[in-house]
Amino acid sequence: MHDMNDAAVLADVFPLGSRRDARGTLALGGVPVDELAETYGTPLYVYDEATIRAQCRAFVQPLARAYPNSLALYAAKAHVDPTVAAVVTSEGLGIDAVSSGEIRTALAGGAAAERIVLHGNNKLPREIEYALDAGVGRIIVDSLDELALVEDLAAARARPAPVMLRITPGVEAHTHDYIRTGAVDSKFGLPLASGAAEAAVERAQRSPALDLTGLHAHVGSQVFELAPYADALGIVLDFADDMRQRHGLRLRDVSPGGGFGVRYDPGDDPPAAAAFVAVIAETLLARGLDPAPRLLIEPGRSIIARAGTALYRVGVIKEIPGVRTYVSVDGGMADNIRPALYGARYRALLANRAPQGPQRAVTVAGRYCESGDVLLRDAELPELRRGDLLAVPAAGAYHMAMASTYNLVGRPATVMVRGGAARLTRRRETDEDLLAAFCVG
Numbered sequence: 001m002h003d004m005n006d007a008a009v010l011a012d013v014f015p016l017g018s019r020r021d022a023r024g025t026l027a028l029g030g031v032p033v034d035e036l037a038e039t040y041g042t043p044l045y046v047y048d049e050a051t052i053r054a055q056c057r058a059f060v061q062p063l064a065r066a067y068p069n070s071l072a073l074y075a076a077k078a079h080v081d082p083t084v085a086a087v088v089t090s091e092g093l094g095i096d097a098v099s100s101g102e103i104r105t106a107l108a109g110g111a112a113a114e115r116i117v118l119h120g121n122n123k124l125p126r127e128i129e130y131a132l133d134a135g136v137g138r139i140i141v142d143s144l145d146e147l148a149l150v151e152d153l154a155a156a157r158a159r160p161a162p163v164m165l166r167i168t169p170g171v172e173a174h175t176h177d178y179i180r181t182g183a184v185d186s187k188f189g190l191p192l193a194s195g196a197a198e199a200a201v202e203r204a205q206r207s208p209a210l211d212l213t214g215l216h217a218h219v220g221s222q223v224f225e226l227a228p229y230a231d232a233l234g235i236v237l238d239f240a241d242d243m244r245q246r247h248g249l250r251l252r253d254v255s256p257g258g259g260f261g262v263r264y265d266p267g268d269d270p271p272a273a274a275a276f277v278a279v280i281a282e283t284l285l286a287r288g289l290d291p292a293p294r295l296l297i298e299p300g301r302s303i304i305a306r307a308g309t310a311l312y313r314v315g316v317i318k319e320i321p322g323v324r325t326y327v328s329v330d331g332g333m334a335d336n337i338r339p340a341l342y343g344a345r346y347r348a349l350l351a352n353r354a355p356q357g358p359q360r361a362v363t364v365a366g367r368y369c370e371s372g373d374v375l376l377r378d379a380e381l382p383e384l385r386r387g388d389l390l391a392v393p394a395a396g397a398y399h400m401a402m403a404s405t406y407n408l409v410g411r412p413a414t415v416m417v418r419g420g421a422a423r424l425t426r427r428r429e430t431d432e433d434l435l436a437a438f439c440v441g
């Protein structure tokens, strides 16, 4: 029974090409995990370069075929460092950034400034100035307040700020939960219904400091359905047509955002990247716009989630007879907040040796001082021993990116594996690193 479980998780959720070697030890990108743990310590986040590249191509290739005037932007919030930025850049993607830190990291990875966009509902003035001076391609303006701020900052500069407006289309989707309510209760975006979106178009069109290139919408994250994209993009295109007639808007860029769902369990069945691309391109092509706008999409999780694996070392095992067995590992909610934050469910495999004997349900707990610090509830695992390695797949997105130093534990190291070799891409934070940030006396 456990072999089938092991095989399905390995084949469908772990990075491409993950397998057990002759000893039964899991190898990622051709590197056995016991070697990785020995060299770099645990917890460790292991990124597989081939999987990142394959996911980039899964979006870029159908997009180039279906709608050549397009650009896929990697949503760096999912996880970024200069190495990841360099890999996605070399695959032809631009970068969707939400801070000056993400812009700098993208630039450090070799991304071209004009292929970076800046998002966010409260961009700091200094971040907007930095983005303008760095020459980022688009600033996606989120509110009327922010439009005025960008206009002010751009007025002091030589060229108008290239901006898009983020519209709240009233379409919201998360996994299978898809609603079209007309709801405007979001901290993001300019609502259509209140007239804020139109007021922003009107103001941007009149301002010599702003170059309004187009419109953006984002429906949600971990979306498993296609209809929300057609729906939201349709609403944006209707609005664009209205704004063309009323305010002379020339739609040069349009974006339905990101949010494309991924598999965390072999039973999950998200649409393929090509299916998301197809519905978006078809919705746009069906309008027969002339001139046709450029299409921007913003995949984050779907590029990086599968490429990342979290490696933990088993420590204390506590059996409460008749109740539950807790297996504590050396990481937890500070490197993966998703289970505590929104009940996200994961799979885990015993990684340093072949699973043997019957499986049983255990709860994999983190090391942090919170009862809610549980990574996996009722995970079916073989008998575990102190010192074993557990590997949690689909750990590439929104783990390290959201990591904290809770309990003053430094954040894990990350490595990138490729063709049987590993390289350190972020060193582990030490107690000394954390102490160095304090001002004493």
Ligand SMILES: Cc1ncc(COP(=O)(O)O)c(C=O)c1O
Pocket: 075, 078, 096, 119, 218, 220, 221, 222, 257, 258, 259, 260, 298, 299, 300, 301, 302
């Ligand atoms: C505007 C925008 N674009 C893209 C993304 C990326 O989403 P995902 O990582 O789910 O693809 C997000 C995520 O919140 C977003 O807010």
